[in-house]
Amino acid sequence: xxxxxxxxxxxxxxxxxxxxxxxxxxxxxxxxxxxxxxxxxxxxxxxxxxxxxxxxxxxxxxxxxxxxxxxxxxxxxxxxxxxxxxxxxxxxxxxxxxxxxxxxxxxxxxxxxxxxxxxxxxxxxxxxxxxxxxxxxxxxxxxxxxxxxxxxxxxxxxxxxxxxxxxxxxxxxxxxxxxxxxxxxxxxxxxxxxxxxxxxxxxxxxxxxxxxxxxxxxxxxxxxxx
Amino acid sequence: xxxxxxxxxxxxxxxxxxxxxxxxxxxxxxxxxxxxxxxxxxxxxxxxxxxxxxxxxxxxxxxxxxxxxxxxxxxxxxxxxxxxxxxxxxxxxxxxxxxxxxxxxxxxxxxxxxxxxxxxxxxxxxxxxxxxxxxxxxxxxxxxxxxxxxxxxxxxxxxxxxxxxxxxxxxxxxxxxxxxxxxxxxxxxxxxxxxxxxxxxxxxxxxxxxxxxxxxxxxxxxxxxxxx
Numbered sequence: 001x002x003x004x005x006x007x008x009x010x011x012x013x014x015x016x017x018x019x020x021x022x023x024x025x026x027x028x029x030x031x032x033x034x035x036x037x038x039x040x041x042x043x044x045x046x047x048x049x050x051x052x053x054x055x056x057x058x059x060x061x062x063x064x065x066x067x068x069x070x071x072x073x074x075x076x077x078x079x080x081x082x083x084x085x086x087x088x089x090x091x092x093x094x095x096x097x098x099x100x101x102x103x104x105x106x107x108x109x110x111x112x113x114x115x116x117x118x119x120x121x122x123x124x125x126x127x128x129x130x131x132x133x134x135x136x137x138x139x140x141x142x143x144x145x146x147x148x149x150x151x152x153x154x155x156x157x158x159x160x161x162x163x164x165x166x167x168x169x170x171x172x173x174x175x176x177x178x179x180x181x182x183x184x185x186x187x188x189x190x191x192x193x194x195x196x197x198x199x200x201x202x203x204x205x206x207x208x209x210x211x212x213x214x215x216x217x218x219x220x221x222x223x224x225x226x
Numbered sequence: 227x228x229x230x231x232x233x234x235x236x237x238x239x240x241x242x243x244x245x246x247x248x249x250x251x252x253x254x255x256x257x258x259x260x261x262x263x264x265x266x267x268x269x270x271x272x273x274x275x276x277x278x279x280x281x282x283x284x285x286x287x288x289x290x291x292x293x294x295x296x297x298x299x300x301x302x303x304x305x306x307x308x309x310x311x312x313x314x315x316x317x318x319x320x321x322x323x324x325x326x327x328x329x330x331x332x333x334x335x336x337x338x339x340x341x342x343x344x345x346x347x348x349x350x351x352x353x354x355x356x357x358x359x360x361x362x363x364x365x366x367x368x369x370x371x372x373x374x375x376x377x378x379x380x381x382x383x384x385x386x387x388x389x390x391x392x393x394x395x396x397x398x399x400x401x402x403x404x405x406x407x408x409x410x411x412x413x414x415x416x417x418x419x420x421x422x423x424x425x426x427x428x429x430x431x432x433x434x435x436x437x438x439x440x441x442x443x444x445x446x447x448x449x450x451x452x453x454x
Contacts, residue, residue: 151375155368161358168354172347173375176382179340200389211378219371222292 003095003217010091010099011106017076018107024069025107032065032115036122045123054125055185059178061119062112063145067167069107070149073100074157083157093220098213101143101150108142130188137188140205141181144212148173151216154223180204232432239425246419254412263327270320271399272420273313274342276427278380280310281349285377288370300366301442303373304356305434309427311349318342329393338394341383348376362442 018025039057043049050057077083086096120127127134152170156162180201187198216223250265257264287303290296321339322332333339352372359365387396398408399416408416 148375151371155371158364159358165351165355165358169348169351169372172344172351173379175344176341176379179337208378212375215375215378219292219374222367222371 003092003098006091006095007099007102010086010096011102014073014100014103015106018103024072025111028065028068028108028111029114031068032061032111033118035061035064036115036119040122050123051125051190052186054119054123054127054189055182055187057123058112058116058119058185059141059181061115062108062142063171063174063178065111065115066104066108066145066149067170069111070104070146070153070170071163071166073104073150073153075153075162078157087224093224094217096224097150097154097216097220098147100154101147101213101216104149105143105146108146109138112138112142125189126191127189129191130194133194134185134188137181137184137202137205140202140209141177144177144205144209145174147209147212147216148177151212151219151223177205177208180208228432228436232429235425235432236429239422239429242418242422242425246415246422249415249418254415257412260328263324266320266324268416268419269423270317270324272416272423273320274317275420276423277310277313277317278384279424280306280313280427281345281377281380284310284373285380288373291366291370297362297366297442298439300370301438302431302435303370304353305431305438307349307352307373308434309430311346311353312430313423313427314342314346314349318346334393336392336394337386337390338383338392341379341386345376345379345383348372348379352376362445 036057039061074083077086087093091099116127119125148170152166152173156165156169159165183201184198184205186192187194246268250268254265256262284303284306287299287306291299291303318339325334326332352369355372356365356369359368386392387394399413
């Protein structure tokens with residue numbers, strides 16, 4: 001309980017900074033819309049095929065724009081030795097990591113919602129046919145991206161080649177999660193009936209989130225205390 | 227002592243491999259459905275098994291490094307991952323050759339193949355991360371953490387043929403199916419070749435670990451010289 005309370009304080013701090021500066025939010029939102037625009041030149045945006053591959057397009061956009069958010073998560077603590085101050089505070093490393101992931105999660109969700117809205121307009125796709133299921137998948141997959149992003153953002157924060165290493169490490173790790181999110185989102189947006197196959201992928205997302213969050217909590221000290 | 231052990235293990239591996247090649251090409255008949263190409267599976271699947279064992283050994287070594295802080299576990303983990311990566315590549319290449327003949331394509335995006343490729347990408351990232359960090363303690367701690375996270379994908383690779391419908395064949399080995407999917411003569415050669423490849427991997431790890439320890443020693447001497 002104490003860990004969660006501390007994590008909430010860290011997330012609240014990050015979100016307050018983000019709401020004041022809006023640096024990640026604006027950049028990630030603009031980047032997401034730019035990718036959606038670029039993708040419209042790759043194929044016919046009004047073709048029926050778009051509905052079948054909506055999940056792929058959307059999660060590609062979310063994963064890339066998410067990188068802008070989790071890249072900032074820990075690097076914003078570098079000036080004025082803020083990271084050292086956070087580590088020296090009574091916060092537990094696990095709560096710091098989970099709090100950072102919480103901040104990324106809450107920042108990424110509105111970017112996803114705006115992208116989904118814009119996607120619906122640009123590509124003439126009715127994405128709201130299964131709102132509750134879609135929201136559930138977005139929450140599960142976004143938490144997965146956020147926790148992995150926070151862990152590897154922390155892991156690479158002091159590296160000389162941080163900008164190069166982060167995508168090289170993070171995207172292969174996210175692939176199982178992204179495949180699951182894409183498969184279920186494709187079915188939901190195409191209005192296919194939800195079968196055992198979609199539930200299997202939803203369970204994969206849930207297990208991925210639990211395993212990654214547990215590993216992040218256990219390894220938080222190793223990752224943060226360098 | 228370690229050199230003598232490497233030589234003995236290499237000699238046993240060479241003898242086993244020669245015996246297995248003789249059995250594969252001169253004793254065993256062609257497979258009824260696949261013809262002669264099935265023989266590549268005597269290298270394809272054992273290479274995958276050796277690779278996966280390597281990743282799990284590296285996982286154990288990474289946990290041991292984080293628990294005890296001894297650099298020898300870190301060196302050993304890095305060596306094991308390099309060798310496991312090489313065996314995973316053998317697995318992918320031999321699998322592609324088999325697929326070209328049997329399926330008519332080099333590659334298909336099913337879950338087994340995709341997760342195996344992702345596994346290679348993750349552990350290539352591990353090696354890149356090690357090269358990107360100069361400070362030995364930081365390098366060891368962070369690469370151990372990455373190894374632990376990366377092993378989640380190894381479990382997905384292992385179980386993917388049971389969890390999902392794939393173009394890749396399902397489990398055929400006795401210890402996963404309870405027997406009956408493979409002729410005992412073929413099964414015997416398969417396990418003997420697995421043993422041979424495991425010995426080759428062990429020899430490579432021993433050689434690589436010695437190189438890694440020497441590199442660490444040179445690095446510490448260099449640091450000492452700079453400090454003086």
